[in-house]
Amino acid sequence: MKPDDLKPPTCWTLARRAERMNASVIREILKVTERPGLISFAGGLPSPKTFPVDAFAQACAEVLHEDGSGALQYAASEGYGPLREAVANMLPWDVDPAQVLITTGSQQGLDLVAKVLVDSGSRVLVETPTYLGALQAFAPMEPEVVGVAADAEGLDVADLAAKTKGARFVYVLPNFQNPTGRTTSEPRRQALVQTARELGLPIVEDNPYGDLWFDAPPPAPLTARNPQGSIYLGSFSKVLAPGLRLGYVIAPAAITSKLLQAKQAADLHSPSFNQRLVAKVLRDGFLDRHVPTIRALYHAQRDTMLAAMEREMQGMGVNWNVPEGGMFLWARLPRGMDSAALLSKAVEKNVAFVPGAAFYASEPDPRTLRLSFVTASAEQIDIGMKALAAAVRENLPSQAC
């Protein structure tokens, strides 16, 4: 394959996998949403109000004063010992700090998992729909990605079982999923783990949003029920700040050792300075005080968005769910509408969202859309939802009028 925009003769030959790499749809939409005055329900950006800037400023001063040379030096690929211990202690099952690998965001965890477990043509099972970033992280290893049916309670376990043969793993995001906001129910978790065990199917569990529950914590992680058959990915991006790029992976020992080798080859280690900052900020139960403030804010924002939708979307045949945590709400337009076509009309009215099609491994539902309720303010949510409803109303297909 030769890149299109280099004039021949060119000396470059791209790898076959480069054909599978594409600019993210979300990335392109986010460029549009940088327009001043545009209200965005598109991005997956945590509210900057939740970033503990003062705590980080104090941690910077302390870390550099106490051992600046150590914080700025090369460090072990596994991660900073005290941070690995803090992660092991945070998790609700018995985790040995030696199993904790600190990653450059949980996105890197997905890259490492794919490198270690996916050969060209390997089958990988994902939810329908699923996290776009996971599809992107897996793509360079050239898997056959197969979508498994899902409903409001999570994966359809019978469909999962039917598609398991030859699969290297199933990738699931059980809590307040990106993009749908849905949570896998307790009975579905039990059925999923039982089926995975019986069929010898490894589970890759991604849990960036699990701490952001509103009324009650979600059921226990899949990995807690099946630690030898699961890899667990976590992140500090939603409970502290994404700009530090710190996440973690927990895996069985033999898998951890391979993930570690892949990690070393990928970037030697995640920034030692950032790891020490987070370890410093986490001490004295900081998250126990901080995370409830994020939950309260996002809960209120969700309620504002639900109220605005009920007020503005009446009688047009738009459906949506009620997420019990996280950052996203999933909506579906009436028959005959296409959310990608709606987006340009919405942007004309100064509001943006992400069309759902990008989140499907195959056969996208063009009527779906993802709405973030955490980045825009309450006032913006009211104004933006009025504009979005107007765009829907003006573009309703004739048979739906």
Add this chain to the structure above:
Amino acid sequence: MKPDDLKPPTCWTLARRAERMNASVIREILKVTERPGLISFAGGLPSPKTFPVDAFAQACAEVLHEDGSGALQYAASEGYGPLREAVANMLPWDVDPAQVLITTGSQQGLDLVAKVLVDSGSRVLVETPTYLGALQAFAPMEPEVVGVAADAEGLDVADLAAKTKGARFVYVLPNFQNPTGRTTSEPRRQALVQTARELGLPIVEDNPYGDLWFDAPPPAPLTARNPQGSIYLGSFSKVLAPGLRLGYVIAPAAITSKLLQAKQAADLHSPSFNQRLVAKVLRDGFLDRHVPTIRALYHAQRDTMLAAMEREMQGMGVNWNVPEGGMFLWARLPRGMDSAALLSKAVEKNVAFVPGAAFYASEPDPRTLRLSFVTASAEQIDIGMKALAAAVRENLPSQAC
């Protein structure tokens, strides 16, 4: 492939590429060198004396005060605009900031280059010997790595031409190379670029050490002579601090767009906080004042090591080179000796180095060793070299006595 240390029955199947991943020899040696009292010439760690801790402390306070929310938020995969501009301005040829991709250390640049350019079985040419981390970064993409002969002036261009057919690129580290410390001469650079152009062979140029020259700057980069046929990798690890994990890649536009897509899939972006810190520290020509202090320190350390070697290694048939910059010196034991066997004897005498064999794509020279002159102090260099010479003396093969 099933991992050895998981008891069957196991549900896990590793990717084929996982067989090529191994714990780094250097990593294993570095564990030994953590022993208190051991003098290490092994690590490639910059001297912590060179880290501008105060400048970073001030930058942390300013960055978090001026726009803490922005510094802690998700950011563009390309990198922070002002940092990309600073990199473009630092380089000695005409670089558009749009060509600059900020990476999580230059190690990540190697991972992205391999993902975008290397298919399973693709030929990749490297120097003999070459940077171990590059071999590790390329390995997951399953290349056929072919070593090209080299002498004190750099790559043997005739051998390069003979091995070029089907190669995706040649990877070169022209300045104060890791592991040998050698610099590719001006005539050899001209011949290398001419041959690469004639044969349509892309060059991947890695330059982490180029600023660390002692008496005179090295000749112009290969990429400056052949920008459409080259990818250039740079790093802030040796001129500021490695613990921030920031490097950069410069490539032709069509390659940059693919590297960017691979970057986004790998870790979304490098830490926005760290990028703003470095952009802040770099302002007002900081490197123009700071880097000369690193050069002076490393120059003095090199001289100390050379003097110690001349004093201690007399008459044993050990050879070594005189690097004109960087961090490493390359030595060769007399015939019949093996540096890996010598290492355990040296460690008994409280001194460590890296056996050279790990740096060869094939047919290692077991007599070679890499010595870092920057991590140990001058006093430690004197003591350590005396101990190393004693270890050599006690283990000279009988025919050499």
